[in-house]
Amino acid sequence: MNKAVLLHTGHSACPHDCPSTCALDVEVLDTSHIGRVRGAKENSYTAGVICAKVARYAERIHHPERLLKPVIRGGAKGEGIWKDASWEAALDLIAERFLRAEAEYGSESIWPYYYAGTMGLVQRDSIHRLRHAKKYSNQFDSICTNLAWSGFFAGTGKLGGVDPREMAKSDCVVIWGTNAAATQVNVMTHAVRARKDRGAKIVAIDIYETATVRQADLGLVLKPGTDGAFACAVMHVLFRDGLADWDYLNSHTDDPKGLEQHLKDRTPEWAAAITGLSVAEIEEFARLVGTTKKTFFRLGYGFARQRNGAVNMHAALCIPAVTGAWKYEGGGGFHSNSGIFRMDKREIEGRAFADPSVRHIDQCKIGAALTGDPAALYGGPPVMAMLVQNTNPANVAPEQRLVKQGMLREDLFMAVHEQFMTDTAKLADVVLPATMFMEHDDIYRGGGQQHIVLGPKLIDGPGETQPNLYVINELAKRLGVDDLPGFDLDARTLIDNMMAASNLPGFDALKEARWLDIQPDFETAHYEKGFSWPDGKFRFKPDWTGGPSPNRPPQSMGLQGPYEALPQWPDYWQAIEVADEKHPFRLATSPAHNFLNSTFSETPTSVVKERRPELLIHPDDAAELGIEDGARVEIGNDRGEVVVHARVQAVTKRAVVISEGIFANSAFERGEGINVLTGADSPAPNGGAAFHDNKVWVRLAADPALISPLVGEKAISAS
Ligand SMILES: Nc1nc2c(c(=O)[nH]1)N[C@H]1C(S)=C(S)[C@@H](COP(=O)(O)OP(=O)(O)OC[C@H]3O[C@@H](n4cnc5c(=O)[nH]c(N)nc54)[C@H](O)[C@@H]3O)O[C@H]1N2
Numbered sequence: 231m232n233k234a235v236l237l238h239t240g241h242s243a244c245p246h247d248c249p250s251t252c253a254l255d256v257e258v259l260d261t262s263h264i265g266r267v268r269g270a271k272e273n274s275y276t277a278g279v280i281c282a283k284v285a286r287y288a289e290r291i292h293h294p295e296r297l298l299k300p301v302i303r304g305g306a307k308g309e310g311i312w313k314d315a316s317w318e319a320a321l322d323l324i325a326e327r328f329l330r331a332e333a334e335y336g337s338e339s340i341w342p343y344y345y346a347g348t349m350g351l352v353q354r355d356s357i358h359r360l361r362h363a364k365k366y367s368n369q370f371d372s373i374c375t376n377l378a379w380s381g382f383f384a385g386t387g388k389l390g391g392v393d394p395r396e397m398a399k400s401d402c403v404v405i406w407g408t409n410a411a412a413t414q415v416n417v418m419t420h421a422v423r424a425r426k427d428r429g430a431k432i433v434a435i436d437i438y439e440t441a442t443v444r445q446a447d448l449g450l451v452l453k454p455g456t457d458g459a460f461a462c463a464v465m466h467v468l469f470r471d472g473l474a475d476w477d478y479l480n481s482h483t484d485d486p487k488g489l490e491q492h493l494k495d496r497t498p499e500w501a502a503a504i505t506g507l508s509v510a511e512i513e514e515f516a517r518l519v520g521t522t523k524k525t526f527f528r529l530g531y532g533f534a535r536q537r538n539g540a541v542n543m544h545a546a547l548c549i550p551a552v553t554g555a556w557k558y559e560g561g562g563g564f565h566s567n568s569g570i571f572r573m574d575k576r577e578i579e580g581r582a583f584a585d586p587s588v589r590h591i592d593q594c595k596i597g598a599a600l601t602g603d604p605a606a607l608y609g610g611p612p613v614m615a616m617l618v619q620n621t622n623p624a625n626v627a628p629e630q631r632l633v634k635q636g637m638l639r640e641d642l643f644m645a646v647h648e649q650f651m652t653d654t655a656k657l658a659d660v661v662l663p664a665t666m667f668m669e670h671d672d673i674y675r676g677g678g679q680q681h682i683v684l685g686p687k688l689i690d691g692p693g694e695t696q697p698n699l700y701v702i703n704e705l706a707k708r709l710g711v712d713d714l715p716g717f718d719l720d721a722r723t724l725i726d727n728m729m730a731a732s733n734l735p736g737f738d739a740l741k742e743a744r745w746l747d748i749q750p751d752f753e754t755a756h757y758e759k760g761f762s763w764p765d766g767k768f769r770f771k772p773d774w775t776g777g778p779s780p781n782r783p784p785q786s787m788g789l790q791g792p793y794e795a796l797p798q799w800p801d802y803w804q805a806i807e808v809a810d811e812k813h814p815f816r817l818a819t820s821p822a823h824n825f826l827n828s829t830f831s832e833t834p835t836s837v838v839k840e841r842r843p844e845l846l847i848h849p850d851d852a853a854e855l856g857i858e859d860g861a862r863v864e865i866g867n868d869r870g871e872v873v874v875h876a877r878v879q880a881v882t883k884r885a886v887v888i889s890e891g892i893f894a895n896s897a898f899e900r901g902e903g904i905n906v907l908t909g910a911d912s913p914a915p916n917g918g919a920a921f922h923d924n925k926v927w928v929r930l931a932a933d934p935a936l937i938s939p940l941v942g943e944k945a946i947s948a949s
């Protein structure tokens with residue numbers, strides 16, 4: 231028990247990459263310690279509820295293994311020998327190596343690499359100011375949202391939808407392809423309210439019995455990558471049984487007659503064979519959503535992490551357009567609100583100095599890029615130096631063997647700014663200690679809701695930790711670009727300037743108000759006056775390859791994947807890794823309840839609760855392979871193989887296996903994580919990462935001594 235007394239309750243926002251962006255009340259114990267963290271009761275979306283891992287944030291912020299001092303590599307790469315350094319010396323070294331790479335290979339040989347460790351607009355996005363000022367290589371952000379966003383936007387023309395709080399006013403809430411009970415607990419808060427207050431039904435659609443499926447009134451477990459087939463059969467039934475809203479279809483959609491015709495042979499029998507669902511399940515769901523007008527479709531990211539994911543997202547989104555659910559309060563669709571915030575980040579990102587001729591490198595293809603694949607380098611120079619901030623690619627990126635092999639290159643210089651000695655930091659030349667969100671100022675906006683929430687500094691960071699902004703501004707000085715506008719500003723001024731440019735209140739006003747609710751009105755959120763295309767019609771027949779789309783790669787990269795083969799209408803598009811004789815199983819790497827990507831894989835309670843990397847396998851499959859519960863099993867494909875422990879449970883369809891969570895690579899027997907098995911090939915049309923779409927073989931693990939040494943380890947031991 232912490233004996234310190236409560237100094238005051240501080241207010242903040244959860245900075246993690248979670249659609250909920252909870253408003254937080256924090257027990258501040260003294261100038262450097264916090265106690266419990268709670269969800270703000272007065273915030274209408276958070277509604278006093280947060281996940282357990284953030285409630286016990288004291289475990290993470292006061293963790294004994296936090297990085298406290300800059301260190302410089304003292305032994306071979308990855309060997310783990312470090313020398314303490316002053317900030318001055320560490321930053322000087324980074325600048326010297328960046329300038330050397332620039333002189334020898336050009337500015338594009340430096341690749342600042344970032345992602346979503348913090349979602350704060352200042353601390354996350356200031357890295358772009360340095361990038362643009364120095365004409366360093368751009369990053370094409372592909373690891374998370376591309377497939378889902380492309381699919382949603384293809385229908386509506388905008389990333390926005392029904393107010394998520396309206397879920398509480400629904401008669402049926404369909405939670406599709408998101409394990410909300412684990413990944414965004416607040417969805418459950420509002421859905422359960424509807425069930426309590428008005429007897430609403432909750433439906434969950436996943437590929438295994440998740441916590442969300444278990445809490446649902448109707449749980450549908452289908453085969454991975456088959457949601458498009460399911461959605462088509464549902465719409466077939468809606469048209470067949472007179473449950474389509476023709477008034478709505480005629481006024482709000484592009485070609486409903488064409489759609490009806492196209493779906494004629496997409497029968498429940500056809501879909502049952504593809505999805506593994508029964509005809510009765512498909513009919514039941516179709517009848518439910520067809521007769522319950524106030525049905526809220528809460529569409530998640532997870533079911534889009536398949537190579538046909540954009541098509542599946544769009545197909546699911548077509549259903550409320552057929553039933554006309556959008557017309558009703560509590561009805562319609564929602565995926566992300568990212569299109570409703572109009573915040574002017576130009577100064578933070580230094581967009582004024584961006585040079586359109588500078589290349590982009592695909593974030594997911596970091597392995598190929600670092601190992602010199604010309605296609606991944608887009609004709610530019612090799613990557614010779616990196617600043618990695620806010621992300622852990624050696625663990626979370628696909629094609630992990632290539633990523634590690636690249637990072638172990640003797641001639642690559644890599645600086646990592648981190649809170650912990652992550653898998654990525656371990657492979658660095660310089661590691662800089664970072665503050666956590668309560669130790670610096672920042673501002674956040676929701677993805678799964680509609681608030682802008684301030685996160686002011688509440689306590690001092692430990693040791694010599696510094697915020698991301700400090701690193702960027704200090705490097706700018708040493709790299710000779712600090713005379714450009716923006717580099718002399720602190721976080722509060724950057725926030726004030728951004729808010730002023732966006733016609734929104736500044737830091738002090740927001741500190742008082744804590745958050746801004748910028749929910750668009752009913753008419754806008756429900757697309758009453760039309761969808762966001764020139765003709766105002768929802769598109770059943772999307773323009774996948776022309777026209778605008780969020781996450782569209784820059785022109786120099788072109789469209790991605792087999793985009794010519796994209797189906798015209800919603801359909802089952804067999805672009806996934808179909809199981810074959812050599813790889814009879816389909817593997818998904820779904821999120822773990824107590825981690826957030828690789829974050830929290832270091833906190834004691836999360837580690838205890840998640841235990842060890844495991845594989846959920848169906849009892850009938852396990853029996854055929856002679857695998858007992860708890861056995862060491864090896865899973866593999868052409869990209870590699872890892873050993874995990876079997877958990878024999880009847881929670882999936884046959885031949886589907888699930889490995890939850892992104893455990894640290896060191897949690898695996900051979901020091902290689904689950905992303906050894908995932909691919910970095912680009913799905914159509916806008917790239918992305920198909921983390922849940924892997925064909926694999928599964929077998930009882932052989933004697934470890936018989937297994938060949940791995941790329942990363944080999945390189946480490948050879949150097
Ligand atoms: N506890 C926890 N919370 C998190 C995260 C975490 O790792 N752990 N990650 C955070 C991040 S970065 C994000 S982007 C969000 C993501 O949150 P979600 O939107 O929930 O997306 P995913 O985590 O990718 O997967 C969600 C579910 O989709 C299922 N799924 C996979 N393939 C298919 C399919 O083909 N069809 C269907 N119907 N379902 C499928 C998976 O089994 C999983 O249960 O969550 C955030 N919150």
Ligand SMILES: Nc1nc2c(c(=O)[nH]1)N[C@H]1C(S)=C(S)[C@@H](COP(=O)(O)OP(=O)(O)OC[C@H]3O[C@@H](n4cnc5c(=O)[nH]c(N)nc54)[C@H](O)[C@@H]3O)O[C@H]1N2
Nearest residue numbers: 345346347348374620621622626647664819827828829921
């Ligand atoms: N197999 C598999 N792989 C996946 C996924 C999956 O479902 N399955 N999900 C994918 C998805 S959706 C995503 S979004 C990516 C996410 O991947 P990442 O963006 O890499 O997210 P995290 O793993 O949470 O790592 C964030 C890191 O940032 C650090 N950090 C946090 N705040 C700060 C800060 O203020 N400053 C600095 N310098 N560092 C900070 C944390 O300590 C942490 O190590 O992973 C992807 N990888």
Ligand code: SF4
Nearest residue numbers: 244248251252281284
């Ligand atoms: S639910 Fe998501 S946003 Fe809320 S506290 Fe947990 S991780 Fe943060």
Ligand SMILES: [Mo]
Nearest residue numbers: 247373374375
């Ligand atoms: Mo994500």
